[in-house]
Amino acid sequence: MTASKELQAREKQELATSAEQTRPGLVFTPEVDIFEEDREITLLADMPGVAANDISIDLQDGVLTLTGDVKPWKEAEECDVLIEFEIGKYYRQFTLSDAINQDKINAKLEDGVLRLTLPKAQKAVPRQITVTSG
């Protein structure tokens, strides 16, 4: 259904607040999918141009911070002919409502998409509660 749809060009979303920036350069917000299953939360983020070792994932006090650095791709002697999109690092923060088992967080980067699996801590896994009538 969605597969036959024509993709629309979207401008990369620049991060609105630049207050925390200490280094020059652009910062973009990656597009994400977040879904939840009984035992884990999965986050998929589009971060094209970021190498696996340039991604940093930080979970602190229920706030998940995602950063991806992009190295310049151009060779020194190249000059621009046409520019339709800018490059820069990716940054996004999420608040997680459920407790996460930090030791078992799994991150995988494939074709510029980061897949982050956040297993819920035992107490956050929903339990079936049977009501007994007495």
Added chain:
Amino acid sequence: MVTRKMMGFPSMGWPLSFDEMERMARQMNWLTSGILGKSGVPTFSAKVFPAINISEDTGKYYVRTELPGIKADAIKLEIIGRSLTLSGERKIHSEGENARYHRKEREAGRFSRVISLPGDVETDSVEAKLVNGLLTVAIAKAEAAKPKQVTVL
């Protein structure tokens, strides 16, 4: 560039770096080319997916585009004369019935775009590689499009 000449005064303490100035200039160009409808500047958005950047060195043209989540075999590249056609499909697999979405911003779909290269090229020597969702197509320039050194006698 005019802006660079203004930079001859370090005492002015201009807070922006060259990169940022260039980017601002580009954004101004975007605005003015949109209003006045002229394309004398090498920046515009074709409003067609994917957005591309083109650069060149003495021997080649480089076309770059961001295609995250697309496998190399799902991308089709074709070159006829100066026209490079880039098409393919981005698929997002279903994550199962139990998945309850908090956010869904990533999109799937087909795309197709024709890119007009700025000069004649050798259609036989095109290299394309996809690294971390970033496609780089290097196309060798035709002899006629390469810069020639002219000796002044």
